[in-house]
Amino acid sequence: MGLHIRRRPLSDTFDTAMHPVLERVYRGRHIQSAAQLSIGARDLLHYRDLLGCEQAAMRIATAIIAHQPITIIGDFDADGATSTALCLLALREMGADEVDYLVPNRFDFGYGLSPEIVEVAAERGTPLIITVDNGISCHAGVERANALGMEVIVTDHHLPGDKLPPAAAIVNPNQPACTFASKNLAGVGVAFYLMLALRAELESRGWFTERGVGAPNLANLLDIVAVGTVADVVVLDQNNRILVHQGLQRIRAGRCRPGITALLEVAQRHASRLTAADLGFVIGPRLNAAGRLDDMAAGIECLVCNDPMEARARATELDRLNQQRRTIEQEMKQQAQETLASVQLDSSAPPDAIVLFDEQFHQGVIGIVAGRLKDEYKRPTIVFARQDEAIIKGSARSISGVHIRDILEAVSTANPDLIEKFGGHAAAAGLSLRAENLPAFTEQFTRNVKAALADIDDPNVILSDGELAAEVLDLPLAQTLRQAGPFGQGFQPPLFDGTFNLVQQRIVGERHLKMVLAHPQSGEEFDAIAFNIDPEVWPDNRVKQVQLAYQLDVNYFRGRESLQLLVEALAPAD
Structure with missing residues (x-):
């Protein structure tokens, strides 16, 4: 099955001289005038x-x-x-x-x-x-x-x-x-x-x-x-x-x-x-x-x-603490995935909301694990850890279009004794509740998330800034995009899509797929990397052509700059 890609809707053109791809990127982020691009302190x-x-x-x-x-x-x-x-x-x-x-x-x-x-x-x-x-x-x-x-x-x-x-x-x-x-x-x-x-x-x-x-x-x-x-x-x-x-x-x-x-x-x-x-x-x-x-x-x-x-x-x-955090996070994520597997979660059709608790979960990294599971399954996720004998503490992460704090407020308003306290914003929140209230909370939370999901687009759809013609897919464009922005939450980095011939593929590190791709029209080859892939799926030597959603990146190695494609999603081309 290929990627679910949809092109970003564009605002009207505006009278500013710039690279046409960069203009397309800005128009896809609702920019309608040069004044909106000003990043001066004044x-x-x-x-x-x-x-x-x-x-x-x-x-x-x-x-x-x-x-x-x-x-x-x-x-x-x-x-x-x-x-x-x-x-x-x-x-x-x-x-x-x-x-x-x-x-x-x-x-x-x-x-x-x-x-x-x-x-x-x-x-x-x-x-x-x-x-x-x-x-x-x-x-x-x-x-x-x-x-x-x-x-x-x-x-x-x-x-x-x-x-x-x-x-x-x-x-x-x-x-x-x-x-x-x-x-x-x-x-x-x-x-x-x-x-x-x-x-x-x-x-x-x-x-x-x-x-x-x-x-x-x-x-x-x-x-x-x-x-x-x-x-x-x-x-x-x-x-x-x-x-x-x-x-x-x-x-x-x-x-x-x-x-x-x-x-x-x-x-x-x-x-x-x-x-x-x-x-x-x-x-x-x-x-x-x-x-x-x-x-x-x-x-x-x-x-x-x-x-x-x-x-x-x-x-x-x-840095040492961060390395320790990564180890704990990986162990927790493995626990979380085992828990998900025990309830036979289908990644192609996950539940409306994911709520997890384990006595072994570490308070310090539940937010990171919630974020990783949210990214993987495209569903609002809360991961709980034990705070004390009576209370469990949760960290929530949500997808675009589902305001997680509003969801928690709706649950609390309808069930005043269910949540001890909560706070946060659209994408992330924290809460605590009595351990015995977890089943009732999970039911109410899932019900409210389900209603919210009915009002948004499929979260598996990837919003793209379109395909890049062979003649513009080059290092100067990557450098131009790198200097634009700054990009981040709500002003997403430029993301493009396209189909490429897969020339080489190999694993680097533990879960990163390094590739050499060739443009199907020009034959020009590009380096590409996809981080944290599923090692049970990739590499796959049977695949000769892939569909990608990717960012353009400037790779620095031994004083030399080169174009690299940072792959956000890939699938065998249909």
Whole structure:
């Protein structure tokens, strides 16, 4: 059976001179004018449009001027780590002399601003808490802080519930009445906007003049913003593309944090050739590994340290944790697939939703396993692990068109006692429930997912930017596409389809299929690679022609650049 491919619908043409393939790519992403492609910093939305931003900045400015302690409460993923690091660096540059942070260890405290983590902050004597990448659903934590005489400023990007927490200020583009045009900011993007507002507030009070220093250039922190934005897989609307592009430019020019440089070095990636995807596949997992297996403080300290030698040591430790995470993930994925096999799951006709729990599953990697199973079976997936004797904790990942947080909210509204707590956004969410409620939850969750699937296209359909004629399938086009974008979630990398003659095929690594392909018309040969193939299916020497969905990539080897096809899907040609 061949691939299910459909061509992307195109917007109207627009009057800008560019490569016709690149124009087709942009039109397939609803670009209708050159203005929508601007990635200059001057086109960023203004912080004044972000509800609560100036109010929060005023309170923080007062704390800095009064030399009050400030505690940042982060989250234990890459977005939380980058948000925490950004605030630490910016606040210190702006003269905050008593600022520290707490990141709740997922195994001891769970997610977000819990009453327990508030107690730890209270022991430090802080009067002001700033949450980053969390807080919008942490009503009990905010209430506990208020009861202890502390104020809380919530900065978050996750969708709020029916009620907002009683915080001193809330900065979240998704809160009611916020007119900020980009609802897709990551947590680190929200934190960056707050720091911009804080700098302006301190300037208006003459703080920098009084101290005889200039206001800090916060653009120096855009490398951190880019990492967190891509790693959190938020939609790359124009505002986010500007943030990512500006950060990428700093990294490529070697003007980034020592920790980011060190993470690239341990991953053996060259900064000058970095793409947005590399931020998600190279840096993000190594930061995430700290929060998944140990303590996210390791990732934060790598980002904030100024000494290159210290940064290299910290990056090496993060790389070790990432290798350990991969091993655990592979074992968990094998367990998950065995569980799926035990219920006789047919990959060609999977259930409407996949819900898995195993006593041996590791809390730290359930999100990764859920994502891998979601990709493999094209169904919303939740993987649960044991949190304690009574509670299991789940990580959910969803497909395009099925808003996973809305699904959980629908289940919770109809069954108020079923879910203990939940939060998240369209593509990913987290939840916890009592173990005995899992069967009832699975039934209700599956029912709601089934209804949502009825309203979307077949998730097995691959959206393509079309075929490429032999005369344009070349290295210059690959280089042009590499410099375009940045591409990512919601602004997908260019993906093409076509049929090629299969000249050579062999396995490299454990599960990667290396191929030599020939164009059926011109006969020109190309290198190609498909990652994580099914070794029971490929290589297949009986197949002489294949249908592909692929990206164009620039391969660097011994100082030489060449065209390579990155194969996302392949099947024997009919």
